[in-house]
Amino acid sequence: MSSRRPKVLSGHRRQGKRFIPPLRDLEGMVPSEWISDRLPQFVWIALLHMEYGFEEGTDLLVRVARRLENSHNWEQCHPWAIISTYAQLPTASHRQVSSALSSTDVYEDISAVTLPLLAHYPQCPLAILFPEETPSPDDHSEWLQRFKGLLRNLFDRNSPAATFAQYSYMLSDVVIGHQNLPQGFDFPPPRVMLEYPDTEDSQTAGGYARCIGQMITHRFPMPNEWCRYFWDRGLELEPCVFNEG
Amino acid sequence: MTDASLFTDFLRIGREYSAHCREELRQRWERWEVTLSNNEVYEVLGGLLARQVSLATQVAEAPQIWNEHIAPIILRSMADNFITFCWIFAAPDLRAKQFIQYGLGQEKLLIEHYKARLDTEPEDADKLRDFVEMKEAVLTTHQYPFLTEVNVGSWSGINARKMAEEIGELDFYNFVYLPFSAVVHNMWQHISAFNLNVCENPLHRMHTVPIDRDLTIAHQYPYLGAKYLDMCFRHFDEKTGVGVDAIRSMDFLCDEFSRLGRMRQEMDTDVQDSSSDVPLS
Numbered sequence: 001m002s003s004r005r006p007k008v009l010s011g012h013r014r015q016g017k018r019f020i021p022p023l024r025d026l027e028g029m030v031p032s033e034w035i036s037d038r039l040p041q042f043v044w045i046a047l048l049h050m051e052y053g054f055e056e057g058t059d060l061l062v063r064v065a066r067r068l069e070n071s072h073n074w075e076q077c078h079p080w081a082i083i084s085t086y087a088q089l090p091t092a093s094h095r096q097v098s099s100a101l102s103s104t105d106v107y108e109d110i111s112a113v114t115l116p117l118l119a120h121y122p123q124c125p126l127a128i129l130f131p132e133e134t135p136s137p138d139d140h141s142e143w144l145q146r147f148k149g150l151l152r153n154l155f156d157r158n159s160p161a162a163t164f165a166q167y168s169y170m171l172s173d174v175v176i177g178h179q180n181l182p183q184g185f186d187f188p189p190p191r192v193m194l195e196y197p198d199t200e201d202s203q204t205a206g207g208y209a210r211c212i213g214q215m216i217t218h219r220f221p222m223p224n225e226w227c228r229y230f231w232d233r234g235l236e237l238e239p240c241v242f243n244e245g
Numbered sequence: 246m247t248d249a250s251l252f253t254d255f256l257r258i259g260r261e262y263s264a265h266c267r268e269e270l271r272q273r274w275e276r277w278e279v280t281l282s283n284n285e286v287y288e289v290l291g292g293l294l295a296r297q298v299s300l301a302t303q304v305a306e307a308p309q310i311w312n313e314h315i316a317p318i319i320l321r322s323m324a325d326n327f328i329t330f331c332w333i334f335a336a337p338d339l340r341a342k343q344f345i346q347y348g349l350g351q352e353k354l355l356i357e358h359y360k361a362r363l364d365t366e367p368e369d370a371d372k373l374r375d376f377v378e379m380k381e382a383v384l385t386t387h388q389y390p391f392l393t394e395v396n397v398g399s400w401s402g403i404n405a406r407k408m409a410e411e412i413g414e415l416d417f418y419n420f421v422y423l424p425f426s427a428v429v430h431n432m433w434q435h436i437s438a439f440n441l442n443v444c445e446n447p448l449h450r451m452h453t454v455p456i457d458r459d460l461t462i463a464h465q466y467p468y469l470g471a472k473y474l475d476m477c478f479r480h481f482d483e484k485t486g487v488g489v490d491a492i493r494s495m496d497f498l499c500d501e502f503s504r505l506g507r508m509r510q511e512m513d514t515d516v517q518d519s520s521s522d523v524p525l526s
Contacts, residue, residue, distance in 0.1 A: 035450055144448075151447035234448035241446040242454075 032217040034157040040230035041082045041216060042154070042165040044126060047113045049164055050150050058168045058190050063106050065172040071100030079178065081169045082216055084226045086125035094128045101129055116140035120147075120237060123229050144237065157213075160196055163206040166213030167193050173212075251509075252462075255308040258501045259467065263302035265494035269478060270298050272489040289341040293330045294477055297323060301474035305467045305498070313428070313439050316466035321425030323473040324417065328405055330477055331412040334484050340401070346393075347400035349384060353393045356380050464502055471495040
C-alpha cells in the first residue's frame, strides 16, 4: 500500500480559490433541484398511482393521453402529463382540452384524483381541465393526510414512488409520440418497472426514467410558478411539525 | 448519581486540572534559561504558552460550555495558538519581534479609529478622550505610537495553512483548525446542524426553522482542550530541553474522567453522550 495520500479534489478544475467539479464544468449544465423544481410537476401522476396502483394508474394515464392527443397541438407545447404545461396553454385551447376529457370514459376516474388536489391547491394549472367544478377542502378532509404520506415518499427521487411517476410520464409521452427513442431501444414495459428496485432491469429502466424526468426543467421558465405556489401553499394549509425527540 | 452531582464532579475535576496546568507552566518557566537581552522571545513564547493554559483551564472549569455552540470556538483559538507557537519557535528571534510589532500596530490602528470617531461623535467625547489617552499610554510603554508601523495583512506574512505546513502540522490544520473555523465564523455547515430544526410536515418540503438548541454536556471538549495544551507543553520541552516533574495535567484529566465514567457505569446513571460532527482530533 502506498504511503502517499491521494491528492484531494483531483479531477476538479481549479479557478483561483474555487475547485469546480467535472459535471459542473460541462457546457449547458443547469443545476436543478428535485424537490424545489421537479417534484411538484409529478404529483398528479403520483396521485394516480396512489389511488389506483402503479399498473392501473399508468394505464389510466395512457388512456387520458390518447383522449387528449388531438385536443391540442402538444408538439408546440410541453409534456402534457406535467402540471405546468397547463399554465402554458393558450386560453383559446382551454375549452377544447377540457371538453376532450369531460366527454370520455376516463373523466370520472381522473377527476376523483384531481379534484382533491384542486380543492387544496386552487391555483393549480390543472383547474382548466375542470372549469365547472369548484371543489372544497371540506369534501376531501382525509385526502390531505394521505397526500402528505405520498409526498414523504416522493422526496427521494430514487424512491419507487418518485421513479414510478417519472416512468409513467415518460411512457405517456412515448404513447403520443413526444419522446424520440434511440433506434433499437426497447422501451421497458410497466411489468419491468413493477420490480423496481429489486432487479437490474428495473433499476436500468428507473435510471432512464429519472434521466428523462430531469429534462423537464429545461422546458419551463425558471423559477417555475406552479412549483413555487405548491410549496408556499403548504405553509397556508398546515403549521410546522417538529420531532420532540 | 444525579446530574447535579455529576456537574459538581466536573467542576471539581476542572479546578484540580487547572491547578496542575498552572504548576506545569510554572515549572517550565522557572527551569527555562531566560536571557533578558533577548526578552521578546521569552515573553512571546511564554505568553502564548500561558494563553494556552488560560484557554484550556477556562474550558475545563466551565462544563456548561462543553457543547457544539461554544467549545469549538475556544478550541479553534487553541488550534490557532498552537500553530503560532510552533511557527515562532522555528525561528524565534525574528518571528517573536514580528509578532510583537504586529500587535502594537493593531493597537495603534484601533487608537486612530477612536480618534477619528472623536471628530464625528462629540456626545461621548470626554469618555472617549480618556479612553484614547489610556490606550496610548499603554502603547507607549512598548513603543512610541509615532514610530509604530501598522500592518493590515497577516502578521506572519503568510496564512495559517502555510504556517501549519511549514511546521509539519497540515493534518492538524485540515482536521482541527478548519472544521472549528466553521463554528467561529458561524458558517452554514455549522448553523444548519445546530441552529436549524427540520420541520417534519411534508407539505413544507422539509424546510428548517431557527432554533436555539439545548445541547448535552460532552466531555470530549475539555479533553481536546487538554490535548492542545499538552501539545504545546511537549513542543516546548522538545525545543528547550526543559524537563518538569509536575503531574502531567492531561493524564490527570483523563484519569479523572475514566474514574468518573466507571463510577457512573457502576451506579447505572443515564448520562447521554452528545452526538456531534466535531472532529475528535
